[in-house]
Each structure stands twice: as C-alpha cells, then as structure tokens.
Amino acid sequence: MLMLLGLMVTVPRPALAAANGFTDPYGRELTFRGFNVSGSTKLHESSLLPFRTTADAATSATIMREQTGANAIRFLISWEGVQPTATTIDTAYLSRAAAQIKQFTDRGIHVLLDYHQDLYASYLFNTGSWYTGDGAPKWVIDKGSYPAESCGICVLWGQNMLTNNAVRKAAYDFWHNNYGVQDAYLAQASSALTYLGNALPKSMLLGVDPFNEPFDGGLDGASGTTWEQNFLLPFYQKFRTVMDGAGWSALPLYAEPLVFWNTTFGEAGGLSTIPALGGRYVFNSHYYDGARITVDPTAAGDGTYSAAMNRIRDRATGLGTTGFVSEFGNAMSSSRTPWMIRAMYQGLDSRLSGATFWNNAATSGAVLSATQWHWDVYSGRHSELMNGNPNKVQTSGDAWNGEDHSVIAAGALRLDRRVLDRLYPSAVAGHTLAFGYEDLARDGFAGAGTQRAWLTVPARLTTIASLVAARQYGVLVWRDTGITAPTEIHLPGSFLPARTTVVSDLGAVSGIPASGAITATTETGASTAQRLLLTAPGSASGTIHVALIVNTADTTSIPAATLTSARTELLSWASSSF
Incomplete structure (x- = not known):
C-alpha cells in the first residue's frame, strides 16, 4: 500500500536486479531484509520443507513481519523433495511448499527460492557418522560408486567438502555431469519452477538461488577461479535458460561463488575472473566469520565487518549487477554472537564504521540486501533420526550437524529485538x-x-x-x-x-x-x-x-x-x- 496524494493504493513490487540495485515499477531502490526459512528443510522429520504444517508457516510469517519488519525470506527447498525417484516429480511436495510460501507473500514478504544442499546428500554418510548432508536424492547417489565416507580430523562439518572423499567425488560427478546427474537436476528444476511459477504471485518473488554453497569436489589441478569459469558459470547459464523456459525470465538468478570465498580461509573464487553478469543475475554471497568461529577470541565491535561486506559490494559492481547476502550469522551457543550479528548488519547498512560515518558519509555506499541464517520455529524441539539411525535422534538446536543458529525458539526471539527489528530504507525514491x-x-x-x-x-x-x-x-x-x-x-x-x-x-x-x-x-x-x-x-x-x-x-x-x-x-x- 502506498500513500499517493492522500490515496491508499496497492502496488505490486517485483524486484529487478540492475547495476544500481533492486528497483520497483516506480524506479525506487529497494532494500530487502529478512531470514532463511529454514534449516528444517534439511530434515526428514519435516518432510524436507521449512514447516510441518501450513498453519506453522502462517504463525511464523506473522511473527516475523510484526516483530522484525522483515520484507524478504530465502525459502529452502530440496532436490530430494522435488524428485524422490528418477521418474517422479512430487507435485504434492511442491503444493505444500507453495502453500507455505503464500503465508509469507500474503503478509508482504518477498521470497527468494533456494535449492539447498550441504555436503551434497545425506545418503553419502553411514548411519554411525558424526556428520550428515542434504540435497541430492538416494537414486542419484546410487548411480555412483563412492568410497566409505570419512572427514578425518574435522573441527567443523564444512571440512567434509575438503577432506571427505565420498562427498568430493559425488560433487565432482555433478559438475562433470557424470551419469547425467546435472542434466537430471536441470530437468527437475524446470518442472518445479513451472509448477511454482503458476502457483505463486510473481510480483512477490525475488528469483532463484540454483545451488547453495557450491564446492568443487576436485579442481583437476586448476585454480578456483578457473573452475568457476569452466564449471560453475556454465551451470548458471544453463539454469538461467531453465528459468526462462519455466516462466521466470523477468526474475534474476542469484549466483553464488565458490563456498569459501570471503570467509577468512580459502579465498579462491568470487567469480572474479568471469565477464560481467549483468542485471539478469545477482551476485549472491554468504558471509560467516571463519576466524571467530575457529581461532580468533576477540569480540566484534564497530566496523568489524566493513571490509568483508565491502568486498561483496565491490565484487557485485565488478560483475555489473547488485549484491545480496543470502546467509550470514553465527551460532547462538557463542556469547559473542549478539554483537557479531549487530556488526554484520552495520556492514550491510554502510561501507563505513559508526565512528567515521558522519565525517565521511559521501562514501557510505549502497545498502546491501540480506537474509540472516536462520529462522527455525522448531529450534530445540526436533526429533530427527540422523542418517536414519534410530539410536542417534537429534533434538537440540537445529538438529543438524550440531548447529544452533535460529534467532527464534518457542515463539520468542533469542537475540535482542533491537538487533533484528531494524530501521532500514525499504524503498528509496531516488x-x-x-x-x-x-x-x-x-x-x-x-x-x-x-x-x-x-x-x-x-x-x-x-x-x-x-x-x-x-x-x-x-x-x-x-x-x-x-x-x-x-x-x-x-x-x-x-x-x-x-x-x-x-x-x-x-x-x-x-x-x-x-x-x-x-x-x-x-x-x-x-x-x-x-x-x-x-x-x-x-x-x-x-x-x-x-x-x-x-x-x-x-x-x-x-x-x-x-x-x-x-x-x-x-x-x-x-x-x-x-
């Protein structure tokens, strides 16, 4: 609803990507803020969707809109949920997803659709493993011949991407289209996007993130940037064609770089050597403070994340498009988390620290749109059989690889509401x-x-x-x-x-x-x-x-x-x- 010359009018606001940011039909610059909904998509107890019921989605959308002012979510879906067998597209799954998404769009919240995966698939892990994954269905894993999985000496689950040979070989097969698995992925995405595009209001959709946190699985002696040129970019171009054919041509593809870009360690990638993407793509980065997660004991403060967020701004500009931070945050188990997240939001607001803003405001730069990881209404109340093992029932936190990131639990915000419910310019007339x-x-x-x-x-x-x-x-x-x-x-x-x-x-x-x-x-x-x-x-x-x-x-x-x-x-x- 807009107040124009004293009249209240309803105006759909599709967001278009461009070099100067997201815009609406009036040409106003838009900023999106919200949350990832949610890590429950990784869990079979939730039927691979963020919510167990549409009513839970409605309650969650209301709380989010009223208590945080969120105007966007990144809504997770799963390849396994869409295509449980090689010959099946589960329209019942897509129907439930659409019903949950509508609870948010009906409340003025825009939706970025995210095809989520972590460590490629849960079916790569044995029933007694310390870790698990999500994403690809069992029939895909059955096509390959993978070694017994082992992370070795791992402190964080993400190290599986670097040291677990089963995970790496499966990812390698995907990027090289061995057994036709990438073709199958693109085919099911076409079916899913066609279905959801017909079921959902396009004016409230932001676009598609086609592959969460891409990791290479093996560089064949090349650099990360070369791998992005030879494998990741062609995949995005194929997925862009799928989006166009499925009726999503007016909405951008949210292209993520190699997963470890801009996280303190393993900085290769960043789509830094590919040609400009232009406005039909968004440079879609994640940001987690790898140093403070592992070895840095210091607290975050004013300006801590300016450099990291500015890297995202600058990389988007270099690609001729706008930037979006579709994941950021930190574990709720860390006492440093409240101000780490506060400092991340500060970095999204401006290029500058608070101490320098008033004296250097002309260099403040673009406001970055973002969705925080994450919003799980079932936090701490799960019952997930880890890798199908009835003797390893996960109940605490996110019920996934020991994580506990949800900003909400038992219907209440866990962080200071002042961190999450923020003043931000949702639409700027200029x-x-x-x-x-x-x-x-x-x-x-x-x-x-x-x-x-x-x-x-x-x-x-x-x-x-x-x-x-x-x-x-x-x-x-x-x-x-x-x-x-x-x-x-x-x-x-x-x-x-x-x-x-x-x-x-x-x-x-x-x-x-x-x-x-x-x-x-x-x-x-x-x-x-x-x-x-x-x-x-x-x-x-x-x-x-x-x-x-x-x-x-x-x-x-x-x-x-x-x-x-x-x-x-x-x-x-x-x-x-x-």
Missing part, C-alpha cells in the same frame, strides 16, 4: 547516497548485557548530538530522480510513530502526523508493524534529500526550537557532505 543506523543493541541475549553506541555524531553538530544521545536513530541521504512515489523506511517496533522525531529537508516533526510530506502507516500485510513515508512532490530531479529519524519514546515531545536547530545543522551537514 538514489541512496548514505544510510546509517544506531540500534543501541546490547551484547547479551534477549536484551541483556552492555549497551554502547557505535554511530557517534561529531561534537560540532551540537544539537543533533544532543538529540540522538542514548537514543536509537537512523539517517538517510538520497538524490531525487523525479519519482513521485514516497521513500519508505521501516520503523522498528520501538519507534512508536507518536514518539518518533523526524528532522528532514521535508520538514521537522516531533510525533509523526497522519498526513503530509512526513507520515506513517502500517507495513503491507501487517497489523502493527509501521513504516515511515517521506514524500517530496514537485522536488526537482537531482535534489539532495536527508532525513534523521530518532526514537524519542522517552519524552512526550521535542521543543520546536530544538527541531529548528537540528534541521539547520542537518541541512548544513548534507550540503557540505554531498
């Missing part, structure tokens, strides 16, 4: 020049621990510094491109419209009014979640707009003189910075 957000999230779980501001205002901006002190706030700067639709910014639940202060070139208000250039309304598909609308009718193309949004719930109102002074400072800062 070109985003800078965005920064101070969430004031604490370093413990569920809101416990220490609070510390990272986005610090220079002392020279006296009134602004005073206004935002010990308060959540965000600042957005954008260049008008003649779009008449409003700029939309998600308001976290802590930003009550009646107690939110907005200072902008469009005006300055203490408490957001019901109408005018600065107003608020509910998010599409939500009952309580709110968004801020900033409208600049008649503004000349090229005009620089700026908005400072402050959570002033601790006071009934901000004095008019303070608003006037803050606006003067803000406009002076914007004019001198951009």
Whole structure:
C-alpha cells in the first residue's frame, strides 16, 4: 500500500536486479531484509520443507513481519523433495511448499527460492557418522560408486567438502555431469519452477538461488577461479535458460561463488575472473566469520565487518549487477554472537564504521540486501533420526550437524529485538547516497548485557548530538530522480510513530502526523508493524534529500526550537557532505 496524494493504493513490487540495485515499477531502490526459512528443510522429520504444517508457516510469517519488519525470506527447498525417484516429480511436495510460501507473500514478504544442499546428500554418510548432508536424492547417489565416507580430523562439518572423499567425488560427478546427474537436476528444476511459477504471485518473488554453497569436489589441478569459469558459470547459464523456459525470465538468478570465498580461509573464487553478469543475475554471497568461529577470541565491535561486506559490494559492481547476502550469522551457543550479528548488519547498512560515518558519509555506499541464517520455529524441539539411525535422534538446536543458529525458539526471539527489528530504507525514491543506523543493541541475549553506541555524531553538530544521545536513530541521504512515489523506511517496533522525531529537508516533526510530506502507516500485510513515508512532490530531479529519524519514546515531545536547530545543522551537514 502506498500513500499517493492522500490515496491508499496497492502496488505490486517485483524486484529487478540492475547495476544500481533492486528497483520497483516506480524506479525506487529497494532494500530487502529478512531470514532463511529454514534449516528444517534439511530434515526428514519435516518432510524436507521449512514447516510441518501450513498453519506453522502462517504463525511464523506473522511473527516475523510484526516483530522484525522483515520484507524478504530465502525459502529452502530440496532436490530430494522435488524428485524422490528418477521418474517422479512430487507435485504434492511442491503444493505444500507453495502453500507455505503464500503465508509469507500474503503478509508482504518477498521470497527468494533456494535449492539447498550441504555436503551434497545425506545418503553419502553411514548411519554411525558424526556428520550428515542434504540435497541430492538416494537414486542419484546410487548411480555412483563412492568410497566409505570419512572427514578425518574435522573441527567443523564444512571440512567434509575438503577432506571427505565420498562427498568430493559425488560433487565432482555433478559438475562433470557424470551419469547425467546435472542434466537430471536441470530437468527437475524446470518442472518445479513451472509448477511454482503458476502457483505463486510473481510480483512477490525475488528469483532463484540454483545451488547453495557450491564446492568443487576436485579442481583437476586448476585454480578456483578457473573452475568457476569452466564449471560453475556454465551451470548458471544453463539454469538461467531453465528459468526462462519455466516462466521466470523477468526474475534474476542469484549466483553464488565458490563456498569459501570471503570467509577468512580459502579465498579462491568470487567469480572474479568471469565477464560481467549483468542485471539478469545477482551476485549472491554468504558471509560467516571463519576466524571467530575457529581461532580468533576477540569480540566484534564497530566496523568489524566493513571490509568483508565491502568486498561483496565491490565484487557485485565488478560483475555489473547488485549484491545480496543470502546467509550470514553465527551460532547462538557463542556469547559473542549478539554483537557479531549487530556488526554484520552495520556492514550491510554502510561501507563505513559508526565512528567515521558522519565525517565521511559521501562514501557510505549502497545498502546491501540480506537474509540472516536462520529462522527455525522448531529450534530445540526436533526429533530427527540422523542418517536414519534410530539410536542417534537429534533434538537440540537445529538438529543438524550440531548447529544452533535460529534467532527464534518457542515463539520468542533469542537475540535482542533491537538487533533484528531494524530501521532500514525499504524503498528509496531516488538514489541512496548514505544510510546509517544506531540500534543501541546490547551484547547479551534477549536484551541483556552492555549497551554502547557505535554511530557517534561529531561534537560540532551540537544539537543533533544532543538529540540522538542514548537514543536509537537512523539517517538517510538520497538524490531525487523525479519519482513521485514516497521513500519508505521501516520503523522498528520501538519507534512508536507518536514518539518518533523526524528532522528532514521535508520538514521537522516531533510525533509523526497522519498526513503530509512526513507520515506513517502500517507495513503491507501487517497489523502493527509501521513504516515511515517521506514524500517530496514537485522536488526537482537531482535534489539532495536527508532525513534523521530518532526514537524519542522517552519524552512526550521535542521543543520546536530544538527541531529548528537540528534541521539547520542537518541541512548544513548534507550540503557540505554531498
């Protein structure tokens, strides 16, 4: 729903990839934020889908939309679920998937469809193994002749990709199309995408991630970049053809590089030597802090992940498209996780640390869209027979290879809501020049621990510094491109419209009014979640707009003189910075 000249209108917003980001039919730049739904797709107890029932999907979608402001999910499906036998496409599985997806699209949440695999298949592992996989069906594994699986001395399950000969040989066969397995994969994808494309609203779909975390299985003496050129890119091009033939030609393919790119260790790949992909593809990266997962004992803080996220931005630009971070996060078992995730979101918001933002905002860069790993409503309540072994029933965490990443358990958010329910520019009527957000999230779980501001205002901006002190706030700067639709910014639940202060070139208000250039309304598909609308009718193309949004719930109102002074400072800062 959009407020245009006082009228509420419904507008579908398909997201198109381009060098300058995702856009809607108005030409507004879009930002997507949300979660992966979910690791339960790896489990047979969940019938290889994120939810056991459509009702569970509906409940989850409602909680996610209302409590986190998410406007996107990465929805996992499984090759094994789609094609349980060589001659069967399970339309009942696809029907259940579509019903679950609709619970999200009906609530204004866009969907990236993800064909998920890890370690290629669970059927490569013996019943007593420490590890398991997911993805390919048993009939595919039966085609090959694979050695007894063994990871050797492994600290993390991902090491199977490097040392487990069964896993590596199966992946090698896929990329070389031995036994025709890649052809079979593309054929079932054509059937699945045709079915889902007919069952789902295309305006709410973001595209397809055709293969989660691709790993080579063997380089034949070549480099990772050469392998990407010779095997990964041709696969993506074939899958792109499948998408086009199945009716998905208007939506991009989300192309992931080699799995270990940008994770501290094993940096080969990154699609860094292939030609520009263009807007029919998205550069789709994951990010996990390999160092802190293994050997680095330090805590995350202001600017910790700027370099890693900027690498993703720069690689996307080099490929002539936009970037998307479809997985990031950390285990809930680590005491450092709350601020690690906070710092990752900060890196998604801006190229800059909080300490440098106000003095260097012109280099803030693009806001990255992302989906966090992950959202599992069954966290800690599983009953999964690991590799079919009734003596190894997995109940805790994610019930998969010892992981525990879900941000929700028993219907409640596990992290400080201020980390997850964030101010972000969901639709910008022009070109985003800078965005920064101070969430004031604490370093413990569920809101416990220490609070510390990272986005610090220079002392020279006296009134602004005073206004935002010990308060959540965000600042957005954008260049008008003649779009008449409003700029939309998600308001976290802590930003009550009646107690939110907005200072902008469009005006300055203490408490957001019901109408005018600065107003608020509910998010599409939500009952309580709110968004801020900033409208600049008649503004000349090229005009620089700026908005400072402050959570002033601790006071009934901000004095008019303070608003006037803050606006003067803000406009002076914007004019001198951009």
